[in-house]
Amino acid sequence: MTWPRRLFLLNAARLAAASSSLLLAKPSNAAGYPFSLGVASGSPLPDSVILWTRVAPDPLDPAKTPPLALTLRWEVAHDGAFRKIAAKGTAVAAPELAHSVRVDVRGLEPGRWYWYRFMLGDAVSPVGRTRTAPAPDSMPDSLKLAVASCQHWEFGSYAAHRYLAQANPDLVAFLGDYIYDTRELIGMDM
Numbered sequence: 001m002t003w004p005r006r007l008f009l010l011n012a013a014r015l016a017a018a019s020s021s022l023l024l025a026k027p028s029n030a031a032g033y034p035f036s037l038g039v040a041s042g043s044p045l046p047d048s049v050i051l052w053t054r055v056a057p058d059p060l061d062p063a064k065t066p067p068l069a070l071t072l073r074w075e076v077a078h079d080g081a082f083r084k085i086a087a088k089g090t091a092v093a094a095p096e097l098a099h100s101v102r103v104d105v106r107g108l109e110p111g112r113w114y115w116y117r118f119m120l121g122d123a124v125s126p127v128g129r130t131r132t133a134p135a136p137d138s139m140p141d142s143l144k145l146a147v148a149s150c151q152h153w154e155f156g157s158y159a160a161h162r163y164l165a166q167a168n169p170d171l172v173a174f175l176g177d178y179i180y181d182t183r184e185l186i187g188m189d190m
């Protein structure tokens, strides 16, 4: 069974329990990989990071995402194989927010790497790597910062990001918009 179908049945069961008179819309399209947009993290503090993803089997066709609130699972681990879990929980991807999800993970240790991922049904997201900020009373030997700014997706392939990743910075600061695409340009003062 594909993930929207399974989730549809789960949601249908919950809603039916709340009200037997509800009529439910069936998801309109076949499932695709729900994490086609990948994952991201940011805003590190000594004890927390923000995790992000968005459920979008086809980002150019929102109709392929069921118009339902979808419950994702997330995990943060000390290792890339997820043998030692540091934190985990669930998050709701709501249609009002285009099924984007933002998780504020607390209780982490300062100045260390973590790996994270999301899950929806049987689908598992790409694994991301993130790092908490140093402890407030610490003085790290070095701090390597990278800066990026407004990026127009249609106008470049952004190979500089490969170099940026190779440089292994402690933090990437986006001083402008993370990305533009055509839809975002409508009505925007450039």
Ligand SMILES: [Fe+2]
Binding pocket: 150, 151, 176, 177
């Ligand atoms: Fe900008």
